[in-house]
C-alpha cells in the first residue's frame with residue numbers, strides 16, 4: 348500500500364515536471380501547428396481555445412482534472428482524443444514488450460543456465476560471445492539485420508505493420524536481444540556463484556541428482572538478482588520500443604511519441620511519456636512483489 | 652562388536668594451485684567401527700573437512716581424490732556407478748556441516764528440505780513425508796514441530812537450524828553420520844544440547860564421525876580419536892590412552908591448550924607458530940618447525956605412522972621408547 352502511494356506520487360511529480368518543461372520551451376505550438384501562413388488573429392483564437400493563454404498552474408490543474416477522468420486532451424496533429432489514440436497503441440506496445448521480455452527471459456535464461464552448468468565448454472563460450480554481441484549491438488541494428496535475413500532474404504516473417512501474431516516475432520527478438528544478452532550473463536555468473544553455496548552441498552549430500560539440485564535449490568536463488576535487473580531494464584526496453592516500433596512500422600506508444608515530438612503535439616507527448624512512466628513504475632512494483640514471493644526473507648520478520 | 656563400518660585407506664586429495672599442486676589430504680587412513688563415535692581432530696586447515704568431503708563425493712573443483720579407497724561395509728565407493736553412489740548418500744551415509752546458517756536453503760521451508768530426503772529415497776508421498784518430518788523434528792528436540800515445518804531458515808535460531816540439519820541427516824536412519832564441526836558455530840549451552848542429541852543418535856545405532864578442532868568436544872563424545880596435522884594422521888588412539896598418555900608432540904600441545912583453557916589459568920599455553928601452508932611444508936616431519944623435540948633427523952626425514960600396539964603415532968621419538 349505504501350509502495351502504491353509512492354508510485355502515485357512519483358507519477359504526479361513526473362507529470363508536473365513534464366508539463367512545466369514542455370511549456371518553457373520557446374515557440375508557440377499553435378504557430379507550428381498552423382504552418383507559416385497562419386495569421387495572427389487565428390493563432391490567438393486557437394491559443395485561447397486550447398487554454399494555452401492561461402497561467403501555467405491553471406493549465407496544469409485543468410490537465411490533471413482531465414487526466415483523472417481519463418481525458419488527456421486532444422492531439423493537435425491528429426485531431427483525435429489522446430486517450431483514444433493511446434488505447435489502440437497501448438495493446439501493440441504491451442504485446443511487443445511482453446513478447447520481448449518473454450524472449451529475453453527464456454533465451455537469456457536458458458543460455459545462462461547451460462553456460463553455468465558447463466562452464467568453459469564450447470556452448471558456454473559460444474553463448475557468452477553471442478551475449479556480448481547482444482549487449483553491444485544497438486536495437487536498430489539488430490532490427491535491421493533481422494528484417495534483412497528473415498524478411499527480405501528468407502521471406503519467413505513479416506517485417507512491417509501488424510497483421511497477426513507473427514508480426515510480433517521479429518520486433519520482439521530485436522527488442523529483447525539486449526536484455527537476453529545481459530540476462531544470460533547475469534544468470535551464468537549468479538548460478539555459478541549459487542552452486543558454490545553451502546546449502547547446495549547439503550542438497551547434494553542428500554543424494555539429489557545434479558539436475559534436481561539445480562532446479563530445486565539453485566535456480567530460485569539465482570532468479571532473485573535477475574528479477575531486480577529486469578525491473579531496472581524496463582525503461583531501456585521502452586526506449587528500445589520507440590526504435591523498434593519505428594523500424595517495424597508498428598502502431599504503438601513509442602511511434603506515437605515520435606509523431607508527437609515531430610509535430611510539437613504537446614497533449615500527445617504528455618500522454619505517451621506519462622504512459623511510459625506509469626509502465627516503468629508498474630514494472631518496478633511487480634518486480635518488488637515477485638521478489639517478495641521468491642525470497643521469504645523479505646516477507647516475514649526475523650524472530651529468533 | 653569390532654565390525655568395520657567405514658574404512659578409508661590411503662586417501663589422497665589434490666588441488667592444483669598457482670603455487671603448485673597441494674595435497675590437503677595426504678595418505679589418510681582411518682576406520683570407524685560400527686556403533687561408535689570416532690573423532691577426527693586437528694587445527695583449522697589441517698584437512699578434516701576435505702577428508703569428510705571425499706567420503707561424500709563433495710570435493711570442490713578443481714580438487715580431486717587422487718588416491719586411496721573408501722569402503723562402506725566392504726563396498727568400495729569409488730567402484731560404484733555414479734547413481735548408485737549418489738543414492739547411498741542421505742540414506743546410508745549423511746553429513747551435517749559446520750555452519751547451520753548457510754547450510755539450509757534460504758528460500759525453502761525447513762520441513763520441505765527434510766522431507767525431500769525421504770521422498771527421494773523412499774518414494775514417500777507428500778502427506779506421509781510431512782508427517783514423518785514433523786515426527787523427526789520432535790525426535791531431535793525441535794519444539795512446536797508442526798509450526799517449524801513451515802518456517803523458513805531465517806526464522807529459526809542457530810541451534811534449531813542445526814537440529815533441522817540433524818533431522819535431515821537422520822530421517823532415513825543412516826548407518827553413518829559425518830558431523831563436521833557441528834557445534835562450532837553455536838554457543839556453549841546449545842552445543843551441549845546438540846552433543847547430547849548426537850549421543851542419543853549413537854545409542855539408536857548410528858555410527859558417527861565427529862570432526863572438531865576442539866579436543867574438549869572430542870573427549871566428551873568419542874571412543875576412538877584420530878589426530879590430523881597438515882593433511883596427515885599423526886596419531887590414533889582410544890580416547891583414554893590419548894588423554895592419559897599422548898605420544899605425538901602435536902597431540903600433547905593440543906591437550907595442553909585444552910587443559911589450560913579449562914583451568915582458566917592466565918597462562919594460555921598453545922602450540923607456538925601456525926599450521927604451515929601446504930605448498931611450503933617443512934622438510935622432513937611436517938611438525939618440525941613448531942616441535943620442541945625436533946632433531947636433525949626430523950628435519951630430514953618424514954616419520955611414518957607406525958603401529959605401537961593398540962595405537963598409532965607418526966613421530967621419531969617413539970623409536971627410542
Ligand SMILES: Nc1ncnc2c1ncn2[C@@H]1O[C@H](COP(=O)(O)OP(=O)(O)O)[C@@H](O)[C@H]1O
Nearest residue numbers: 666668675694695696697698699700701702929
Ligand atoms: N578450493 C581450494 N583450493 C586450494 N586449496 C584448498 C581449497 N579448499 C581448501 N583448501 C586447502 O585444503 C586444506 C584443508 O582444508 P579443510 O579440509 O577445510 O580443513 P579443516 O576442515 O581441517 O579446517 C586447507 O589448508 C585449505 O587451504
Ligand code: SF4
Nearest residue numbers: 936939942949966967
Ligand atoms: S618427528 Fe620430530 S619434529 Fe616430528 S613430531 Fe616427532 S619429534 Fe617433533
Ligand SMILES: [Mg+2]
Nearest residue numbers: 699700831832
Ligand atoms: Mg573444516
